[in-house]
Amino acid sequence: MTVTVQIPSALRRHTGGAGKVSCSPANLSELFSVLDQQFPELKPHLRDEAGEVRRFLNVYVNEEDIRFLGGNSYAFQDGDEVLLVPSIAGG
Amino acid sequence: MSYELRCRECGKSWGNEPRSICNDCFSPLEVFYDYDSLRGPVTRERISARAPNMWRYAELLPLPQNFRLTIPTGFTPLLEAPRLAREFGAKTLLLKNDAVCLPSLSFKDRVVAVALAQARNFGFDTVACSSTGNLANAVAAQAARNGFQAWIFIPADLEPAKILGTQVFGARLVRIAGSYDQVNRLCSQIADERPWGFVNVNLRPYYAEGSKTVGFEIAEQLGWRLPDNVVVPMAGGSLITKIKKAFDELVLLGLVEPKPVKIFGAQATGCSPISTAVKAGAKEIEPQKPATLARSLAIGNPADGHYALKTIRNSGGWAEDVSDPEVVESIQLLAQTEGIFTETAGGVTVGCARKLYQQGRIRPDETTVLCITGNGLKTTDVLAGKYDAEEAIRPRVADFEAFLEKTLADEGRLPETVEA
Numbered sequence: 001m002t003v004t005v006q007i008p009s010a011l012r013r014h015t016g017g018a019g020k021v022s023c024s025p026a027n028l029s030e031l032f033s034v035l036d037q038q039f040p041e042l043k044p045h046l047r048d049e050a051g052e053v054r055r056f057l058n059v060y061v062n063e064e065d066i067r068f069l070g071g072n073s074y075a076f077q078d079g080d081e082v083l084l085v086p087s088i089a090g091g
Numbered sequence: 092m093s094y095e096l097r098c099r100e101c102g103k104s105w106g107n108e109p110r111s112i113c114n115d116c117f118s119p120l121e122v123f124y125d126y127d128s129l130r131g132p133v134t135r136e137r138i139s140a141r142a143p144n145m146w147r148y149a150e151l152l153p154l155p156q157n158f159r160l161t162i163p164t165g166f167t168p169l170l171e172a173p174r175l176a177r178e179f180g181a182k183t184l185l186l187k188n189d190a191v192c193l194p195s196l197s198f199k200d201r202v203v204a205v206a207l208a209q210a211r212n213f214g215f216d217t218v219a220c221s222s223t224g225n226l227a228n229a230v231a232a233q234a235a236r237n238g239f240q241a242w243i244f245i246p247a248d249l250e251p252a253k254i255l256g257t258q259v260f261g262a263r264l265v266r267i268a269g270s271y272d273q274v275n276r277l278c279s280q281i282a283d284e285r286p287w288g289f290v291n292v293n294l295r296p297y298y299a300e301g302s303k304t305v306g307f308e309i310a311e312q313l314g315w316r317l318p319d320n321v322v323v324p325m326a327g328g329s330l331i332t333k334i335k336k337a338f339d340e341l342v343l344l345g346l347v348e349p350k351p352v353k354i355f356g357a358q359a360t361g362c363s364p365i366s367t368a369v370k371a372g373a374k375e376i377e378p379q380k381p382a383t384l385a386r387s388l389a390i391g392n393p394a395d396g397h398y399a400l401k402t403i404r405n406s407g408g409w410a411e412d413v414s415d416p417e418v419v420e421s422i423q424l425l426a427q428t429e430g431i432f433t434e435t436a437g438g439v440t441v442g443c444a445r446k447l448y449q450q451g452r453i454r455p456d457e458t459t460v461l462c463i464t465g466n467g468l469k470t471t472d473v474l475a476g477k478y479d480a481e482e483a484i485r486p487r488v489a490d491f492e493a494f495l496e497k498t499l500a501d502e503g504r505l506p507e508t509v510e511a
Contacts, residue, residue: 010112
């Protein structure tokens with residue numbers, strides 16, 4: 001089971017320039033743990049001082065906000081495309 | 092330069108560049124000013140002597156040194172609303188009427204005007220946005236006026252008038268089969284790769300500051316004083332926070348007396364992530380899938396929702412939401428009582444204000460301002476079937492007399508007697 005995570009350009013300096021990362025996490029919490037281990041420099045950008053995923057970071061799975069898929073309880077499927085996107089607004 | 096971008100959460104300074112997110116902590120950036128340097132030069136007299144448009148507050152806007160006025164945006168009327176007040180059982184009710192904001196008839200003209208000033212400064216020749224309609228119109232119109240190419244991304248099923256009102260300016264329109272939140276997410280991905288000035292992505296901190304002029308104008312038009320309450324429609328939640336910032340800045344610079352202002356937020360029930368959080372006493376916003384005819388407010392995942400929530404709570408205000416039928420009734424009520432034809436967002440604001448009066452959260456004797464942010468001619472489809480197409484009559488006085496009699500009888504009124 002492989003999931004592809006797209007890294008926004010602003011954070012690629014912490015992934016050695018990689019724009020896509022392949023991994024096999026079971027859920028969101030594991031996904032962040034995998035990223036923490038693989039890219040220690042990325043960790044403080046994705047998590048706050050208390051270790052929580054940052055408030056303004058939105059996670060999408062195949063173009064759907066993961067919060068609509070159950071958030072932390074969502075079980076990743078093979079081939080899922082995961083996007084990390086800062087929240088922006090307007091209208 | 093007397094302003095710069097700083098992270099709202101970690102405080103890191105980012106100078107001035109096209110960027111909306113702190114690379115360190117992913118939080119939004121905000122424009123900070125050197126208020127000490129503004130305290131002497133910015134006076135009521137100097138501002139009042141300037142032309143009646145939003146640029147009279149130039150020192151409190153993030154404008155580049157090469158800024159050149161091309162459109163006299165803003166300074167829309169602040170109107171007393173005695174007949175609407177009577178409906179609500181209120182005394183001092185005022186309407187900030189951005190249904191007549193230039194050039195594209197919504198408050199979005201204010202934010203776009205600032206964004207495009209910075210787009211020129213940063214050397215972009217193409218500007219873009221994700222939009223629920225009003226922003227599309229504003230970017231398209233002002234891009235044409237200022238010689239930019241424009242790419243506009245919208246949900247495919249927007250109101251026809253908002254689509255036409257974008258295309259007519261020569262903007263390239265990209266209709267996305269999805270919700271605004273999906274359009275928005277796509278735009279943040281595109282903005283990440285293309286050298287375009289996305290007004291509500293990489294130019295967002297500057298753009299958002301334009302909304303402060305609503306607050307500045309309300310205070311100046313009240314005779315340099317703050318109201319007791321403002322009722323503000325909420326989509327992404329930015330406007331409501333910027334009105335509060337405007338009031339705070341005026342106090343900081345000594346232009347108005349300090350005074351607590353209660354800030355009230357208005358949403359449509361079919362897309363009410365912020366009002367739901369306010370009512371539930373929640374700390375965070377839960378995103379929703381919008382289902383409302385108030386398309387201009389249909390943002391289910393409001394990026395500034397967190398700050399809007401804080402602003403409302405800290406002010407002692409509240410948030411309400413109204414159903415789609417109430418939105419339409421409120422559009423009609425505002426038009427019939429005060430002669431202002433607003434779009435769905437204005438219907439949301441008026442409908443929520445009525446509820447807030449009924450609940451006693453707004454008291455009748457307080458000075459209350461409702462922010463009417465857009466024009467009803469853009470969303471006429473929501474009134475479909477509300478009014479009959481009258482039958483044509485022959486051009487004869489007798490036919491008119493018969494028509495008059497019938498019309499008044501249908502309304503249950505007696506015909507007037509015409510004196511010979």
